Amino acid sequence: MRQFTAIVNPTAGAATGAAALLRVGKLLREAGAELETVYSRSLAHAQDLARQAGQRGRVVLAVGGDGIAGGIGGALSGSGTVFGLVPAGRGNDFARALELPGEPAALARVLLRHEPRPVDTIEVHSPGRPRTVVLGSVYAGVDALANRHANRARLLRGAASYYAGGLRAVATWRPAGYRITVDGAEHRHRGYTVVAANSPYYGSGRMIAPGARVDDGVLDVVLIAAAPRRLFFALMNELKSGGHLARPQVRVLRGREIRIEADRPVPYGADGEVDAVLPVTARVLPGALRMLY
Structure with missing residues (x-):
């Protein structure tokens, strides 16, 4: 037993x-x-x-x-x-x-x-910070800012805190210029966020990366490009079902090692914790954790 x-x-x-x-x-x-x-x-x-x-x-x-x-x-x-x-x-x-x-x-x-089954984890490196390992995702942009607001909320709980945090973050966000390197290949992006996802979900049930799997040995990298705020709010609504992937503003890459840089200080977070700014490198560790599920 x-x-x-x-x-x-x-x-x-x-x-x-x-x-x-x-x-x-x-x-x-x-x-x-x-x-x-x-x-x-x-x-x-x-x-x-x-x-x-x-x-x-x-x-x-x-x-x-x-x-x-x-x-x-x-x-x-x-x-x-x-x-x-x-x-x-x-x-x-x-x-x-x-x-x-x-x-x-x-x-x-x-x-x-x-019986325990192996799941992937994500090794996270950032200059001047100790190496850490997380489970779900690393995200850099407006969602990190929204999560920071949600973590500081005192009167709201659950999905309501994330929704309120998102509204506050989007209202003040300026699209950033990103450079994303996926397994050595460089991609340029201007927009709201870049998410390196081991799990389909973040932000209290939002399906940011519907194709992500916890045991496939790769990360799904979701890029959301600059768009009018009204369109971005519609897109955020579609995260409930994964329908945002049909939008031309959304692009998905896949890889084992992802480096994210930006042309200005952009916050990033991982698994609900936000206390750092880019650049960051996320590398998948295949089957590194034995879990009961």
Whole structure:
């Protein structure tokens, strides 16, 4: 029977995370599994706790949203530790890509009975910053700015915070000139964003890269070109279904290593966390993480 260590960040969605874990944890224990719960002080502390649990041979569970999922999953990339998710955040986009069930009993069955499968991770490099590894996507442009606004929202939760953050970001955004290098081939682009996606979803269920797969060994690179704001808002609406790919302003490339540069300071983020500016290099690490899904 599996031994689980669940990691909860008490400063980010503590009530939601604790409630989600309580429901699933009860079922895990009733099935005979061992479950310990630890509380982190920060994302870096959560990563340290995850590494320590993995070294003890335990299955590590990230309880929360994409930030803690990506942070812990990145820390365990390449370690052989088995990793699982208890989705309890605003977006839960990587859990959505894995098609994890939201109902506690179904999720408990996945964690107890499914065999771990390899998924890709993304190694992220930026000048003057330590190497990091994330799970879902790296995005540079108006979406990074929108996510920064959403993270700072106090009165809104879930998709509403992302929508409000998007409105605020688009209202002030000036298209940037990008240089994107995909597996050595250079592409020029002027527009709103560049997204290197391992997962189809970001921004609380928006299907930015419908063709992206977590286990195919490549990243889908989505480029959204400059357009009138009214057209851009229509395009953003189409992210719910993936219909934006039919727009001439949208281009998709695929590759293993992507470098993104811009002609002015442009923010970029990864897995819901935004605190850096371009340039950035994202490289896929095929099958580097063992996950339960």
